[in-house]
Amino acid sequence: MTKKIIGIDLGGTTVKFGILTENGEVQDKWSIETNILDEGIHIVPDIIDSINHRLDLYKLDKSEFAGIGMGSPGSVDLEEGTVIGAYNLNWKTLQQVGKGITAGTGLPFAIDNDANVAAMGERWLGAGENQPDVVFITLGTGVGGGIIANGEMIHGVAGGGGEIGHVVVVPENGFECTCGSRGCLETVASATGVVRVARQMAEEYEGDSEIKAQIDNGEAVTSKDIFAAAEQGDSFALRVVDKVCMYLGLACGNLGNTLNPDSIVIGGGMAAAGEFLRQQVEAYFLTFTFPTIQRTTKIKLATLGNDAGIIGAASLARKFIKE
Amino acid sequence: MTKKIIGIDLGGTTVKFGILTENGEVQDKWSIETNILDEGIHIVPDIIDSINHRLDLYKLDKSEFAGIGMGSPGSVDLEEGTVIGAYNLNWKTLQQVGKGITAGTGLPFAIDNDANVAAMGERWLGAGENQPDVVFITLGTGVGGGIIANGEMIHGVAGGGGEIGHVVVVPENGFECTCGSRGCLETVASATGVVRVARQMAEEYEGDSEIKAQIDNGEAVTSKDIFAAAEQGDSFALRVVDKVCMYLGLACGNLGNTLNPDSIVIGGGMAAAGEFLRQQVEAYFLTFTFPTIQRTTKIKLATLGNDAGIIGAASLARKFIKE
Numbered sequence: 001m002t003k004k005i006i007g008i009d010l011g012g013t014t015v016k017f018g019i020l021t022e023n024g025e026v027q028d029k030w031s032i033e034t035n036i037l038d039e040g041i042h043i044v045p046d047i048i049d050s051i052n053h054r055l056d057l058y059k060l061d062k063s064e065f066a067g068i069g070m071g072s073p074g075s076v077d078l079e080e081g082t083v084i085g086a087y088n089l090n091w092k093t094l095q096q097v098g099k100g101i102t103a104g105t106g107l108p109f110a111i112d113n114d115a116n117v118a119a120m121g122e123r124w125l126g127a128g129e130n131q132p133d134v135v136f137i138t139l140g141t142g143v144g145g146g147i148i149a150n151g152e153m154i155h156g157v158a159g160g161g162g163e164i165g166h167v168v169v170v171p172e173n174g175f176e177c178t179c180g181s182r183g184c185l186e187t188v189a190s191a192t193g194v195v196r197v198a199r200q201m202a203e204e205y206e207g208d209s210e211i212k213a214q215i216d217n218g219e220a221v222t223s224k225d226i227f228a229a230a231e232q233g234d235s236f237a238l239r240v241v242d243k244v245c246m247y248l249g250l251a252c253g254n255l256g257n258t259l260n261p262d263s264i265v266i267g268g269g270m271a272a273a274g275e276f277l278r279q280q281v282e283a284y285f286l287t288f289t290f291p292t293i294q295r296t297t298k299i300k301l302a303t304l305g306n307d308a309g310i311i312g313a314a315s316l317a318r319k320f321i322k323e
Numbered sequence: 324m325t326k327k328i329i330g331i332d333l334g335g336t337t338v339k340f341g342i343l344t345e346n347g348e349v350q351d352k353w354s355i356e357t358n359i360l361d362e363g364i365h366i367v368p369d370i371i372d373s374i375n376h377r378l379d380l381y382k383l384d385k386s387e388f389a390g391i392g393m394g395s396p397g398s399v400d401l402e403e404g405t406v407i408g409a410y411n412l413n414w415k416t417l418q419q420v421g422k423g424i425t426a427g428t429g430l431p432f433a434i435d436n437d438a439n440v441a442a443m444g445e446r447w448l449g450a451g452e453n454q455p456d457v458v459f460i461t462l463g464t465g466v467g468g469g470i471i472a473n474g475e476m477i478h479g480v481a482g483g484g485g486e487i488g489h490v491v492v493v494p495e496n497g498f499e500c501t502c503g504s505r506g507c508l509e510t511v512a513s514a515t516g517v518v519r520v521a522r523q524m525a526e527e528y529e530g531d532s533e534i535k536a537q538i539d540n541g542e543a544v545t546s547k548d549i550f551a552a553a554e555q556g557d558s559f560a561l562r563v564v565d566k567v568c569m570y571l572g573l574a575c576g577n578l579g580n581t582l583n584p585d586s587i588v589i590g591g592g593m594a595a596a597g598e599f600l601r602q603q604v605e606a607y608f609l610t611f612t613f614p615t616i617q618r619t620t621k622i623k624l625a626t627l628g629n630d631a632g633i634i635g636a637a638s639l640a641r642k643f644i645k646e
Contacts, residue, residue, distance in 0.1 A: 156583020179613035260479020290502035296481035
């Protein structure tokens with residue numbers, strides 16, 4: 001009999017759950033609010049209760065499940081199943097997530113960080129087409145990513161692998177990054193980064209533009225507004241989007257030049273700009289890569305949306321399936 | 324009884340051979356000239372003859388050997404054991420290297436490209452300390468490299484993985500590269516690249532400098548001259564070296580930010596500049612990386628010199644050793 005697997009996508013606002021077949025069919029999904037009060041001590045018990053309750057409700061027996069996988073913010077220790085420094089969960093100190101969930105559910109447990117888990121989801125069942133070499137970039141409040149090479153997640157020696165948001169794309173006079181460095185991709189291609197680029201470019205732009213007028217008037221402008229204006233043909237917004245896509249194309253180009261993946265998949269909230277974004281990133285990608293990469297590495301949009309997290313998380317539990 | 328392995332480092336001038344124990348001890352090494360006449364048709368037969376002759380000479384039996392590994396220029400097909408487009412060997416068309424050598428020696432054969440093989444050598448027995456995550460950069464006539472992550476070589480979907488020489492470090496107004504792109508690391512950090520950077524900087528430099536005077540006089544200046552002058556305190560040469568190390572530090576920084584390897588190992592002819600080079604690259608590396616990478620990814624000099632090729636090549640044959 002085939003086993004089911006459970007995926008958990010832990011975020012600062014909600015915890016998303018999914019029950020999947022071992023082939024990745026999502027049979028059930030639900031979510032609960034994340035209770036970050038009291039330094040986040042309710043999070044693990046809430047997750048355990050929610051899983052046990054759901055299995056009771058549907059009269060599912062634990063023996064039908066191979067295990068649980070989870071994606072978490074913060075620094076994750078894969079071996080120990082612990083998390084530290086997940087500030088949006090109020091988890092400042094070391095959290096024994098794995099031990100807690102295994103004790104509370106009786107199921108084997110595996111964990112990785114949220115960006116890596118989303119990358120695994122997109123690689124397995126999304127745009128990555130289950131290829132062994134896939135890079136995933138998520139453009140949202142921040143810029144994150146995950147790199148799969150030879151079918152394995154790249155964590156590096158201290159878990160810093162796949163931190164594509166901190167690739168330096170502006171070597172001189174770049175904006176300061178929260179990481180302490182300057183000119184990181186996140187400073188120019190996250191939701192706030194796009195607005196930052198727009199503010200800087202507005203100082204020198206002299207043409208007619210509604211978006212520029214809004215910025216000059218001190219109105220709140222979002223990256224979504226800028227992409228929407230660009231799609232409508234606003235000349236200033238088009239320049240901003242062009243610059244952001246140049247930075248993204250440079251980062252993707254150098255990932256291509258060093259890793260030659262089958263695809264570089266762009267996801268996250270900003271990927272809602274869709275083909276309009278993808279085509280411009282691809283155009284710069286092609287100028288920054290050598291012929292083998294141009295021919296064989298594709299720039300794609302993510303296809304799983306919010307489900308990438310639970311699907312990738314569940315994929316972590318596939319290792320508990322016995323042949 | 325433990326088995327021996329044979330490593331072959333095929334280059335445009337010489338073919339180097341090594342006989343190693345399975346633990347990597349070099350027991351014997353020799354070399355022959357590479358005969359590239361007649362579209363390189365003599366190369367494979369010469370290699371076969373040289374191995375068979377050597378084993379006869381030392382009365383070594385084929386049964387003592389697990390197999391042969393080889394590093395080759397050009398585009399290598401690992402599965403098929405073929406090479407194409409190795410122009411310094413006059414191998415323009417597809418060469419059945421693997422089939423030929425296996426038929427001629429009776430031993431199993433494995434192959435990879437020369438930069439990857441050197442990376443494997445440095446990773447296994449050199450500066451890489453046999454860690455699972457190591458990046459190798461070779462600075463010579465060109466700039467090449469190899470990336471090992473999770474203990475596996477990264478080839479990517481079409482063998483373009485590890486082409487660190489084509490990482491773009493000058494996104495705007497960079498020099499043209501042989502690959503068709505612009506601003507590649509190779510255009511500014513290879514032996515000819517360093518001289519190119521010096522020529523460009525000489526146009527604007529007004530201080531006293533012997534090296535600048537030589538350039539202005541049209542004398543032949545090499546990257547070695549520039550590094551030597553910098554070590555002697557020539558102010559112009561110091562600026563050139565600083566700029567080259569900035570580019571190298573940027574490329575290494577972004578490799579660190581995406582892969583978080585245990586070490587990034589710098590080898591090749593230019594690495595003869597030693598600590599003088601390493602420290603300046605490291606200083607820029609630290610400014611271009613985030614704290615986890617700064618703390619855990621080291622910048623090192625290669626330690627195996629010319630032997631990296633035969634050692635890495637031999638390591639390919641370790642997979643033929645039966646437990």
